[in-house]
Amino acid sequence: MITRRFAVLLAAGLPLPALLPAPWPAVGGVLFVVAGLALIDLITAGRLDGMQLRRDGDRTVWLGNTATTRLTVTNTAERFVRLGLRDSWVPSAGAGPLSHSLALDPGASGTVTTTLTPTRHGDRPAVRVTLRSYGPLGLAYRQRRRSWNAGVTPPWTLRVLPRFPSRRILPEKLARLRVMDGTLVTRGRGHGTEFDVLREYVIGDDVRSIDWRASARHQDVVVRTWRPERDRRVYCVLDTGRTSAVRVGDAPRLDAAIDAALLLAVLAARADDRVDLLALDTAVRARVEGGGHRVQLPRVIDAMASLEPALVETDFALLGRELLRRDRKRALVVIFTALDTAPMIEGLLPVLPRLAARHKVIVAGVRDPAVARMASLSSTPTAADVHTAAAAERVLFERDRVRDVLSRSGATVVDADAATFAGKVADVYLLLKATGRL
Amino acid sequence: MTTRRDRRWLRVAIPFAVLVTLITGTLLVHAAEQPDPADADFLSPASSAGIGSSKLADRLRRRGVAVVRETSTAGALAATSDGDATLLVTTPGLADLDRLSRFDGLPAGTRVVLVGPEQAALARTDWPIRQDGEHLWTTAVIDAGCADPVATAAGPAAVGRLRYATAPCYAGALLTTTWGGLTITAVGAADPFRNDRIDEHGNGALAAGLLARTSRVVWLDVHHRDVQPSPSPSPSSRSTETPFAGPSTGQTPRETGAPGDPGDAAPADRAQGPDQPNPLAEAFPPALWATLALLGLALLALAAAAARRLGTPVAEPLPSRVPADETMLGHARLYQRAHAREESLDILRAAARRRITAHLGLPAGATVEDIAESAGYQVDDVREVLAGFRPDNDAELVSAANAVQHLVREITGFEGDQP
Known part of the structure; x- marks a missing residue:
């Protein structure tokens, strides 16, 4: 194929027909010379068959940060090659720069660096590397078909971990966890039911926690201290069905659920609880179970990154089958979903009593702040505003009803705006932990 | 929903299109039916056609x-x-x-x-x-x-x-x-x-x-523009340019009578006949045409060079764009279109009653009298707001809704967004 330089060379011959005595032969001559040069250029351009591509670099990145991947091209052919190269990623990977150029001697290799600033979480694949070999004059080039280019492209996927905006409230929640744990303040009995250690009585300790038998052995007054239970199970269930696809503010509802689940997982891991993850709609989309405390959390985060909302109705019967298996131990099941009437009443409610009998169930729904805003009238409302407020009140009423029904079936319901959602879920967890009801 | 709104413009467009088609068609048929003076049959004594004579x-x-x-x-x-x-x-x-x-x-x-x-x-x-x-x-x-x-x-x-x-x-x-x-x-x-x-x-x-x-x-019986041509610069044609001089020159156009021919043109020009080359082609030197051809080829080469891309665009699997409150806003517009003022106000009143009873600690089915007594208001005032008249127009609806909201805010003392 020809380059723009070919056209420029033709344009450079424009004055010749006017200057030379025979205009039409002059046109033919210009055309012949330029086409001949382009043909020579095409023949002398290096072959693309000898190119070998290799890629290395970042595999994971947090959303909002920047990752780099390096693409190494090795020329195994016997001729010098001038390459034009385009590294194509999906647009949401935010790849740049778009095109590179390389000049490679036989046996040499060159590296181009692609910077990636993803705009969405999930797996962002590298789609295709397109190669183009220019001739020495730059008049013509060789380029193979798209399928050939796709064939030589080394596969690469960048896993973009979800944004974790509730990271900033994590220290506060951890501090409350430590208070409960007794590392900052030791206050007699309470904050847990698990026996921790015996220590000497100091003034201020609750006299009810004095261990008289141990005091008799030690010749001193000894009190028992307690700490929260460890090794409880926290089971995060993410609903990736159609209700998770709608936008709350500017992000899908699933993003808020993932954020809250991340906070809960980090918190629970610090509290020495086991965190499991199940994401499902009509089928199980992600499952992280088992494994030790320390390795579990990265796996949970990794599994959450690849979740995408699916436009299907969530099958809560599948959730029931998963959680009511005989070998399941009692766990805190946190179901991240939306408190919409139909899916809750028809889907979750039938299985909820059996779930609540076996586990401690929290149903956490992300609320749209726009509904509450529209339910209150402005200072100078119009009739349309009143109708909107009525519709919003109806939504609020139905949500309250769903909340009541779910509570009556034995679930704890968390219903909060996207901004405070993660904090509210964490508070409920901490409360349950502090009162030993896990 | 969107497709129906997309097609709404058809309601306006179709009648106008029919009207425009009808008028244009009438004009076209009328113009076609008018006899054309340039038609060789038009009022010709030798023609037996309808428009002949x-x-x-x-x-x-x-x-x-x-x-x-x-x-x-x-x-x-x-x-x-x-x-x-x-x-x-x-x-x-x-x-x-x-x-x-x-x-x-x-x-x-x-x-x-x-x-x-x-x-x-x-x-x-x-x-x-x-x-x-x-x-x-x-x-x-x-x-x-x-x-x-x-x-x-x-x-x-x-x-x-x-x-x-x-x-x-x-x-x-x-x-x-x-x-x-x-x-x-x-x-x-x-x-x-x-x-x-x-x-x-x-x-x-x-x-x-x-x-x-x-x-x-x-x-x-002329059917082409038979106007005297402007004088030609060549002296030879000017000599024959005097049609009144004698009947001999006057007879020549009757023999030729070709349309578009000025009739009185010089015989030398007429002798060239249909072999006459395109005057536009002769007006410019061949070098110009050659240059233009080369320019066209250069532009064609530019287009060909730009046509082959270094890699085709990549498709993005896009997430859903549906906002969470879409159904709610749809309901609101339905109420408005149906003029469901009473129903809208009933919903607002019921919500206010729930909020007030919850705030005052009354049982769920508390009557207006209970609410008024607990809150310290006149029973008639509270009844007027929470179970009053039916709004007949939008202004009444707005004022009634405002009254409901004010009552709730006064009793609960809550000013911001509702929980």
């Missing part, structure tokens, strides 16, 4: 009038030079009226009959004829209404398409005037002369009567 020519011959057909203005001038002739100009818009109206043109005593001359044609002459108003869409049949013997004999005739100022006959559609020894008659429409209309009303009698006053009719 062979019937009129036959009638004139039967009445002993000689019909001489001329296909150029110059030929007509030559044919009328003997005097005692009627010159029938069937296409005044195409004939060279300027030359006819010169003082040295037609001999005195010649009668000139113009068929439907428009103002544009009349402006080229000095004749005192002026069109009066625009032409009509169709030809109207009009009574004679004047003392002209021909018109009186003919009776009503289809002449009313163009009207002329100060014309007494046919309500202005037939004007006879004298100028410089000529008797000039302008007829407002071509219908009386056409084969397909000549038998209607008094058309035939009028046309024959106008033309049979002299023993000879010179029938000027």
